[in-house]
Amino acid sequence: MPEARSDTAPPRRADRPADQDGGTGAGLRMRPGDPGHPGAWQPPSGPSRRSADALDDALGGSSGRPYVTFAEPDTSPWTPAESDGDVRRRPRPTGARAAAMAACVVLGFGLIGGAAAGSWLTGDSGPDGTRVGFAAAGALWHGVPVDELFPPTVQGEGAGPGGTDRTWTRVAVAPDSDCADAFDPLLRQALAPVGCLRLLRATYTDATRSNVTTVGLMFTKADATGMATLKTHFARDGLDRRTDLMPRPYAAEGTVAAGFGDDQRASWTISVLTDVPVVVYAVSGFADGRTVTEPQPADDAMRSDATTAPAQAGLGHEAQGLADRIERGLRRTAASASEQPS
Known part of the structure; x- marks a missing residue:
């Protein structure tokens, strides 16, 4: 004889098929406002992936969106930048590149300062042209x-x-x-x-x-x-x-x-x-x-x-x-x- 459901178990959405989790309910979560779960959504525990139902709620509950799956996170050294409404990627300086850029800046200031000091030491003129x-x-x-x-x-x-x-x-x-x-x-x-x-x-x-x-x-x-x-x-x-x-x-x-x-x-x-x-x-x-x-x-x-x-x-x-x-x-x-x- 099947085990009776708890009265507090969340109802399954009528517009989505049941999650393929063996009927254990591990892929379900409580929606904001449900008893015991006020506030924002939190990921469910357990090994199962997020359900389409949970994703829909996280995106504001909009319907008619395409089905989305998650790939492995991109760990390459890039950072997002917005342009014309699209999110594009541009390279973030790595440690070696950042060090090279810093060295160029220091060298540039050094050359400018050295030229000014050399002009002074050799008696080069100021605005009046004297030396x-x-x-x-x-x-x-x-x-x-x-x-x-x-x-x-x-x-x-x-x-x-x-x-x-x-x-x-x-x-x-x-x-x-x-x-x-x-x-x-x-x-x-x-x-x-x-x-x-x-x-x-x-x-x-x-x-x-x-x-x-x-x-x-x-x-x-x-x-x-x-x-x-x-x-x-x-x-x-x-x-x-x-x-x-x-x-x-x-x-x-x-x-x-x-x-x-x-x-x-x-x-x-x-x-x-x-x-x-x-x-x-x-x-x-x-x-x-x-x-x-x-x-x-x-x-x-x-x-x-x-x-x-x-x-x-x-x-x-x-x-x-x-x-x-x-x-x-x-x-x-x-x-x-x-x-x-x-």
Whole structure:
């Protein structure tokens, strides 16, 4: 005789077939609101899977849905993301990938910080374009021995016509001064935007003592931007090629350059530097004091087809070659000064 059911057993849903559980009722559960089971649904105990009835209740009791079975849980490293109403999957960083991403971030910040620190340590400019090396060079005129700026002897390997060597010997050094009487009025006007802080000059002669050359270093009051502007102005308007803007020579009594005056100027060069606040120039002439009627810029006088007297005498090479060597020495001295601890 079959065992009587308990009065509290839950009724089976009329719209679903009986669960295939051998009639034990293990696949059934109490619905919310049934005696002894208020509140939300809880999974039944025992080895049986969830019944379709339980799934229906968990989903709100909707009818007409397709039959759903559960697969094994997906344990791959993904995380859901909603897009246009659909639930899609995107990769979640694994431990190795997360570490790599963190390393990239740290490296990026390190490179940015390192670049900023390197810029500061090397004296790179701020917004005004000034640099530690630039500022240090501006003080060289009173802090460096004259023999370092204007060596007693300057070697010019390959500086002569056809790549021949030159040797220049210093014959006079002018006292440091301002620029009031050192330039013709038009050149002084052209250089006025950068200001004249101090002017240093020395005169050299070649090994034959037939040519003389005055080389000058005009230290300016300008910053790097001002020097760059002046350089652009000179290049654009050809100010370094105009005969009315030739620098003046320095003649010293009792030397081979005693007769080296304005009328003896034969070739010249002017260079506006931007890494140091200095204008470098050189002007050459004949040591015998002859007047030159066709002075020529050094670039023109150095051309192989030039036929003027300055070109034939190699005076363009004299001016350019000596100016280049003095300029190189100035840059070396400025670099050394900027490396000194403050």
